[in-house]
Amino acid sequence: MMEPYTTLIPQQSLLAYESNAIGISSPEDVAWIEYKEQCWGVGFICQKFYADLKLEKPKLEPAIYKTLAIVGAIAQKKSLANGATIRLGILFPYGEYSDRTLFSQSITDALADFRFRGEQRSFEIDSFVCRPEGFGLLSRGRSNAKSLGERKIAVVMIGYRNASILIMDRGTMTNGISEDLGFHKLVKAVQQRVAGQKALTLASAICDAGSRVNPKALSRLVRVQDPLLQSAELAQIKLAIENSRNEYWLLLSSYLRHHIPSDIDEIIFAGGTSHYLRSDLSRLFPRPEKISCDALEYLVEREFLSSMPKSGLGFRLTDNYGFLSYLCKTSLQVPVNV
Template identity: 75%
Template sequence: MADLIISFDPGASLSRVFFTLDSSKPELLLMEPYTALIPKQSLLSYEEDAIGVSSPENSAWIEYNQQCWGIGLICQRFFADLKLEQPKFELAIYKTLAVVGAIAQKKSLANGASIRLGILFPYGEYSDRKLFEISITGALLNFKWRGEKRSFKLVEFVCRPEGFGLLSRGRTTTHNLRSRKVAVVMIGFRNASILIMDKGAMTSGVTEDLGFHKLVSSVQRRVAGQKPLSLAAAISAAGSKINLKALLPLVRVEDALLQELEIQSIKSAISIAREEYWAVLSSYLHRYIPSDIDEIIFAGGTAHYFKSELNRLFPRPEKISCDALEYLVQQEFLSEKPKSDLSFRLTDNYGFFSYLCKNSQQVVNHA
């Protein structure tokens, strides 16, 4: 039995982690998605100058392979970007070390502890799982967390394509998975993936660079001075009808008349970008989702944003709701936070976490 079980979804808009120590109550850890290569002296100076006590996940930096990486919120001090062009598995190495370091600090986990790690990759990067396993196994044995040497043993590892957690726990239909042809459509910030399961077996999949960042970039080209994640959050909150109140955090000017003009300009940019993005996304989905599909599970924050359009795009197949799993996540982990799409974005990883806990010994042989 591993000392620590982690289920990690290294999303491009948010790093999402469920974990448990010694089969105790599961916990949720969230980290900003940024990574930045930072000079060690800059990080040491940051530690010396810090006022107050920040949570470990918000002051995360690691030293590995003679390089220092800031992870998450700390990166905003050092001109970080989302690095969407880099392979996900490469950045996931640094993010995983930071996740383990943060948990170890929060829970006083000693060096030498054993870890069972699960990670979700887009279908298009699923083939990188062996490279990641080799790299992270060695990295966990010898890295530094905020200047302190840490070492942990990876005793079990399993990687699954994004959407697997919903297949394993999210389906609410009475139909047996082994009698159905199912599509899991995962549309996140970075990309859009389609996973096809036929009678219980994964038969095909595809990933394209068609995540929400495409829509955000299109808006950025039309309006000035907007940061991608802040803009993404506002677009999402504004919804399909583009509620102007949700755009207020994006306003940069102080004059009331100019504020109105700026908001209208942003709204117009979002409206045009939505149409352009949906045209490309809907064409992609039609091209790769088989006509004989029995049911579709939509997942990811972008799918939540385009829920009505997606349902109209595929009227015939049964749309499987993950409402029960979403409600469970909201009640167990987010009850103190305002209702948002975060619970929806966490369902895939929570389903995967449940799978890891239930199948602790079997997963190793099928990773």
């Protein structure tokens, strides 16, 4: 569970950061890799070097750096020797699913020769499985007793960056689409209406405020000190969120109506934004049976997050958890180029 950032950082800056550190950090919190004569920070460390989320770029390239960092961190924590083999599974948005072959080739080469925190690392890929986002939910997230072969199902994955739709008809993937309609659209709209708000802090406050925009959850966004000005600024932020939310919902709901067939039997909603818009999505599609993946969220919380403070990550990890379960259950041996 690493932060989503990747950024280029000069090697000397990274070495200085490590040498000045006090205490012992987990490898995933100080993850940086060297690949093709460049140094990339990944995750938490990037926040020390003014990184952004690079939402406008495809996931292919940062996925390489993130995978190297994850493998490097696991290898360091578990003392894995160079030459160990890896079974790698990855989920791509449907709109970028065609990049899977290029990613497979690139990550195979990258894992064979890279550095993690200055240490030379080399691993081999034993198997590689790539599927579109939503596949894990189809394989593990359904509570309906009817088989996939009997139903026409839509998996709606709405995250911070993308809104993806995957259509499965009688057990066969028949269509999919992914658009830049994630939660960041709402956040940017609010930022254009109010000054001085950082995206991730604003996103967290919007989620906490809920669909009715509870002003108590927005108090941490107020920047001024004067009590009278504080009330005015809070009212301005609340109005900005309400207006931006309405605009975002009109845009998103139009997209969903257009691309989800009218004869759909089942809709599986997933992703953080789906969770935020849960009641709106339910009203938008009153007829099909709706699956919210609550059971999978519970399993994720129990298996991985029970010892951690309440993070709200459960609903973000359900697709990955379902995919992991699928890979472990089937022990799937897949050629590297699939």
